[in-house]
Amino acid sequence: MENIWEVSPLHRQVKSEGEMTDLYKIEIRDLARAFCGALFLALPLHYTMEMWARARAIPSFMLVVILVAAYLLNVGYCYYSNFKGRPARQVPWLDALESLGVGIVASTITLLLIDQVNAHMSFDVIMSCIALESVPTSFGASLAKSQLSAGNKEDDLTDGWATDKKKILACLLGGLMFAFNVGATAEPIVIATSINYGQLIGIVVFSLLVSYLMVFMTAFEKEKEDEGAVMGPQWAETLICYSVSLLASAALLFMFGYLTPTTPHNLAIPWVVVLGYATTLGGSAGRLII
Structure with a gap:
């Protein structure tokens, strides 16, 4: 099977849902799906005081361990339910990094909007809050397709x-x-x-x-x-x-x-x-x- 991810420029026309579409449009759609899935799953935790408190109490080295573990878990989620539509474009070890990145962006925006990250906070506290909140958010990004669409078992990479x-x-x-x-x-x-x-x-x-x-x-x-x-x-x-x-x-x-x-x-x-x-x-x- 041809791997579009490896060989295709973003302007290439590819078949998607029965129609020919520019690849960059598919990439934007997939990232939008991941972004919405991230918030759909994890937004309640952004409104939870215990998450704010735990982020300030957890040592920095433990947050690094947590992020590494989150990445590995996202690899597993991407095998089962990737936010990308076609198996030919799915590379779980890379897609998990994208999920983590989407989680960080979604969490940062949300925390800024609800005033749990602001200019009066220290850099360490800001990074801690974003890091911890981005864990469940990244899970939502990886599982976006199963959350926000009917999904397709034929796309399961665990076969x-x-x-x-x-x-x-x-x-x-x-x-x-x-x-x-x-x-x-x-x-x-x-x-x-x-x-x-x-x-x-x-x-x-x-x-x-x-x-x-x-x-x-x-x-x-x-x-x-x-x-x-x-x-x-x-x-x-x-x-x-x-x-x-x-x-x-x-x-x-x-x-x-x-x-x-x-x-x-x-x-x-x-x-x-x-x-x-x-x-x-x-x-x-x-x-x-x-």
Whole structure:
């Protein structure tokens, strides 16, 4: 298949949606789609005080780590749902950089407009706010096509991957995307410190039940793929994906500075389990739709 990205000048006429169009117009459309998708997914977090506070509290080196991790996650999102229309023009490792760039631009404009970035702030604080807010915004850019259009499964670049690899990656990506909106807030910590052990066990059991029902017992999935060789039967897949969701929850709590290596286990476990409820729901959806 000819790769238009590599060989075509921007003024070249290419076929798009049944019509011949200048390539530069397609590029502008794709970037506009990514920009709108970025804001569609992440705008609520720009209006969240915890995000403003966490941006000021997270060390600079951790923000660099977060941006690197965001880039790698965007690579995964671009494999599943690129903001570019044709597979021939999709290069996930480069497209993820574009997504991150779009996220930075969209977040900068929004933060300026809502006065969370202004001339009275220090350069370090400005960069921290933009960096942290650009993470979910970049996710929205990468997933713009699936958010803002019907999408096309034929465009999925994961064709040929092992089933288990696709499921675990989709669980991780879907969980992080969905739970990011909750992980930044203080509510999971407040909830975790107020519930008892019976409620905590109930959250674990209910999370597993919802995951199982969502993937295996509802009409959300039109066709059941063959079970993967690694994860095995449905109960095993549910447990493995729940474990992935808990790891993603711990990573989010660590990223936002709530969880540290010195956090006592009796505090850390409830925090992870409570946020894991949201991560499990997102991960289950990811296994179906990403």
